[in-house]
Amino acid sequence: VEITMVNAAALYFKEEFGQSTESAAAIASIFGWMNLFARGVGGFCSDMANAAFVNGMRGRLLVQVLTLLLEGALVLVFATTHTLVGAIFVMMVFSFFVQAAEGSTFGIVPYISPDSTGSISGVVGAGGNVGGVLFAILFREFDYRTAFSVMGVVVMASATLTIPFRISGHAGFLLPCSTEREGRLCGGKNAEDNSRTAKVPDSIIRKMAATATSSYSAAEQQHEEEGDDDVMIEMEHSHDHDDGRMEEQRHEEASSLTHHV
Known part of the structure; x- marks a missing residue:
């Protein structure tokens, strides 16, 4: 939708409202400027919903459904707006929900x-680029208002695809977790704060285990080397002690011989 609007908005304002090329381009640029904050707002709302809901993923999915529904509805309103000021205002609000929906989507991706x-x-x-190409064909075959109306209906229909969507280890929009193991991740009546529970990837666990094993082996080897050093030191001390006793014994023998003489 964003790619389509960037390409079509300027021509739409030029042909439908009689704006000059420069003026139409300036108006159309408003759609892109909303990206500065709207996408981040969508991600922020997804994070807040994740923290607020007992089953955190259900909150993220709810934000995505709402932003897509509002996005599609505003496309329909934009297609039926016949005043320049009204079209600009609706486009700004419509753009906000387009970017917010994108932010909420990427809030789900890591899970x-x-x-x-x-x-x-x-x-x-x-997938966004593919959608842009398909909608561009739509605008080539139909007039602007019809194309915008079809695009709005498609966006609203796509929102319903979120409802059966479910990620392993998390509750869906309507469906609960299906297994006991996943139930502990999703939480329930006995969970204190499952919205912040995350599954540690197996690859990270394997790396941590390998690191711990390597550290233990290195420590054990160092301990053995230190033990060998202690044995050598004790042997040197014993050897020195034996040398001292032999020297003392020779000294006593010499003294006895001198006394006998």
Whole structure:
């Protein structure tokens, strides 16, 4: 949606409201400027909902559903607005929810597979580009208002896909955790604060175990080396003691011989 609006908004204001190219471009740029804070607001709201709900992921999904529904509804309003001032205002609000929905989406991404967060983020970003291409075809085949209306309906329909969406180890929008192990992660009536519970990836556990084993082996080897050094020192002390006794014995023999003479 964002890519489509960046490409279509300037032409829309030029052709539908008779603005000059410079004026239409300036108006359309407002859509992009909302990115400065709106996407962060969406992520922040997702974090707050995660902390507020007993099943934290349910809060994040709720934020995503609401932002997508409002985004789609505002596209429909934008398509039916016939005054320049009204269209600019609706576009600003519409842009806010577009960016907020994106922020809420990336608030969910790290939970899908902690070991593959980078790959999943790339797939999510690529999906946005694919949607931009498909909507561009829509604007080529239909007039602006029809294309905007179809786009709004598609966005609102996409919000419903969040409802059955469920991540392993977390409660879904409507569905609870399905296993006892996942239930401890999701929480329940006996959980004190499951919204902050996170599953430690197996790869991190393996790395921690390997590090601990390596540290233990190094410490054990150092202890053995220190023990060997102690044995050598004791042997040297014993040898010195034996040398002292032999010297003393020779001295006593010499004294006895002198006395006998």
